[in-house]
Amino acid sequence: MTGRVVIDGGVATNGLLTLSQFAEACIPRDVDAYFDDDRLKLWTRRLRHWSRLDVFPVTRRRSETGSHRLYRREDVYLASVLLRLVGPGLPHNVIK
Numbered sequence: 001m002t003g004r005v006v007i008d009g010g011v012a013t014n015g016l017l018t019l020s021q022f023a024e025a026c027i028p029r030d031v032d033a034y035f036d037d038d039r040l041k042l043w044t045r046r047l048r049h050w051s052r053l054d055v056f057p058v059t060r061r062r063s064e065t066g067s068h069r070l071y072r073r074e075d076v077y078l079a080s081v082l083l084r085l086v087g088p089g090l091p092h093n094v095i096k
Helices: 019-026 037-052 073-085
Strands: 005-008 011-014 069-072
Touching: 019 037, 019 069, 019 073, 037 069, 037 073, 069 073
Parallel strands: none
Antiparallel strands: 005 011
């Protein structure tokens, strides 16, 4: 699979996704390719929280404040499944 190149502070990041791109890749879309903005916000918060708990490894992070976490494209499928499972309230220690 060929990934698009993401520019993070002027540095090319082949095949890696920022947090928002990672969340958008996980979100289910309807027939017209639309998705629920509220769900996207919730899932973005969950993914950020899980990154802090090392559920999903952050591939690269600059040492500067406000820098983007970068995630591997291969982790999108696992994240999609886990995000659907935690809807009813599965605790993070079970997920990890």
